[in-house]
Amino acid sequence: MAKKANKELNVEEKLQALYNLQLVDSEIDKIEILRGELPLEVQDLEDEIAGLETRITKQQTALEELVADLKGKHIEIEEAQMLITKYEEQQNNVRNNREFDALSKEIEFQKLEIELCEKRIREFSSEIKNKEESIATSTTFIEDRKKDLELKKVELNEITSETQKEEANLAAKSEKIMQSIEERLVTAYKRIRGNARNGLAVATVERDSCRGCFNKIPPQRQLDIRMRNKITVCEYCGRILVDKDIETPLVVLEKQLAEEMAKKEEAKLKKTKRKTTRAKKATK
Numbered sequence: 534m535a536k537k538a539n540k541e542l543n544v545e546e547k548l549q550a551l552y553n554l555q556l557v558d559s560e561i562d563k564i565e566i567l568r569g570e571l572p573l574e575v576q577d578l579e580d581e582i583a584g585l586e587t588r589i590t591k592q593q594t595a596l597e598e599l600v601a602d603l604k605g606k607h608i609e610i611e612e613a614q615m616l617i618t619k620y621e622e623q624q625n626n627v628r629n630n631r632e633f634d635a636l637s638k639e640i641e642f643q644k645l646e647i648e649l650c651e652k653r654i655r656e657f658s659s660e661i662k663n664k665e666e667s668i669a670t671s672t673t674f675i676e677d678r679k680k681d682l683e684l685k686k687v688e689l690n691e692i693t694s695e696t697q698k699e700e701a702n703l704a705a706k707s708e709k710i711m712q713s714i715e716e717r718l719v720t721a722y723k724r725i726r727g728n729a730r731n732g733l734a735v736a737t738v739e740r741d742s743c744r745g746c747f748n749k750i751p752p753q754r755q756l757d758i759r760m761r762n763k764i765t766v767c768e769y770c771g772r773i774l775v776d777k778d779i780e781t782p783l784v785v786l787e788k789q790l791a792e793e794m795a796k797k798e799e800a801k802l803k804k805t806k807r808k809t810t811r812a813k814k815a816t817k
């Protein structure tokens with residue numbers, strides 16, 4: 534079951550909570566912008582180094598296999614040479630030409646085997662040389678990248694440590710506000726914020742326009758927004774719209790408005806009073 538907010542908020546309070554959440558999250562965004570691309574750059578470098586290390590490991594395995602193959606060919610040559618020596622000794626004790634020729638063929642065969650092995654040894658040696666060079670280059674490259682990474686990490690740490698406390702405070706604040714709002718709205722807020730390039734999910738209406746996308750908002754809609762009795766989204770960008778005085782409760786605004794009206798009314802009344810007195814005086 535979805536977690537219920539401690540206190541059910543009315544629409545105005547919901548809008549205010551969303552607006553406050555936006556303020557806090559925008560502060561967090563500002564800090565992140567300050568930190569810039571550094572975290573991404575660090576991540577990219579770490580990935581690159583990991584990739585290079587995997588490649589080197591593979592190359593090293595291949596190199597070890599080549600060295601083992603090379604060793605095998607040397608052993609094959611030794612064995613062939615031993616056989617040749619054996620056959621040559623046997624040739625000294627043959628009973629006829631046929632046996633001598635058969636042994637000669639064997640010797641010839643072993644000599645060919647040795648030649649073949651030598652050819653393979655040359656090939657393997659050249660491959661080994663290539664692999665060793667490639668490993669050496671990759672290793673130097675990795676060392677350079679690691680130095681870059683260290684520098685970037687130091688830089689990032691410096692920036693992070695400066696803002697860490699502030700960020701933690703803001704994150705806690707954001708979390709607290711989120712908990713006061715019903716989950717459905719928080720999800721919508723997060724979705725809109727995720728899609729918006731400037732991280733704005735809640736936009737105020739200023740100069741008759743949405744602050745998120747700067748499109749004009751029709752007067753009737755602006756009135757609805759000012760009434761604060763339903764959640765209105767911008768029909769162009771989908772952001773949640775609030776009036777620019779959202780921080781002040783409607784009752785306070787209404788009271789201020791009533792006071793202003795009363796003052797105007799009083800001024801008007803005084804004016805007419807003066808006028809009538811003047812008029813009366815004139816007729817006397």
Ligand SMILES: [Zn+2]
Pocket residue numbers: 736743744745746747748767768769770771772
């Ligand atoms: Zn908009």
